[in-house]
């Protein structure tokens with residue numbers, strides 16, 4: 249299978265791009281898919297996260313840092329399409345970076361993590377525009393909003409998710425990732441949330457998110473489940 253490529257991006261800093269990249273890629277790898285994470289951020293957060301793992305429990309996906317290549321990364325990524333089932337690209341927050349546009353031209357799916365709060369919604373307008381521009385060239389690109397750090401049962405979250413759902417151009421995933429300490433804790437262990445507990449609410453949310461990503465990409469889940 250030629251790798252399915254997923255780009256995770258949003259110019260807004262701190263909305264959970266790296267967290268979602270690590271969780272999705274790690275979960276795909278735990279399920280037995282050959283998975284590569286490409287870190288396009290000069291902060292190297294994804295690379296550092298994975299390097300926290302000890303030798304006995306290494307981060308399950310492969311890691312590659314192409315941050316220095318910026319918008320020229322596309323050619324390099326194409327070389328790995330035959331070696332993996334999934335390539336997940338973590339983009340930097342920089343508005344002027346060429347990385348997201350370049351990555352989206354070779355991607356099957358663009359995920360835009362958004363925290364359901366006003367400032368994050370306002371900032372997401374630019375990200376949505378960038379994704380729709382990429383889709384004009386790469387017509388098979390699918391784009392989804394990924395609600396992250398959702399504070400369930402609050403009026404703010406409900407109202408902002410309602411507004412996001414009204415967008416007819418870019419659908420929102422059914423999956424919701426709540427604000428949970430598990431997502432911060434597993435940075436210390438270089439792992440997905442499954443390492444802390446396979447049955448936790450965080451792990452269930454990540455599993456549902458990964459299931460939905462596979463569904464969008466039309467991948468039948470036949471791999472042996474290790475997660």
Ligand SMILES: Nc1ncnc2c1ncn2[C@@H]1O[C@H](COP(=O)(O)OP(=O)(O)OP(=O)(O)O)[C@@H](O)[C@H]1O
Pocket residue numbers: 260261262263264265266267268289291293339340341396397398425426427428429431432435
């Ligand atoms: N669902 C969540 N629950 C709790 N904390 C979260 C969640 N998602 C992300 N965080 C935390 O929020 C912070 C920012 O997350 P992350 O680094 O993934 O965002 P980012 O968009 O990649 O940031 P940057 O723009 O700097 O690259 C981190 O401390 C992370 O642990």
Ligand SMILES: [Mg+2]
Pocket residue numbers: 265266267289293338339340
């Ligand atoms: Mg990041």
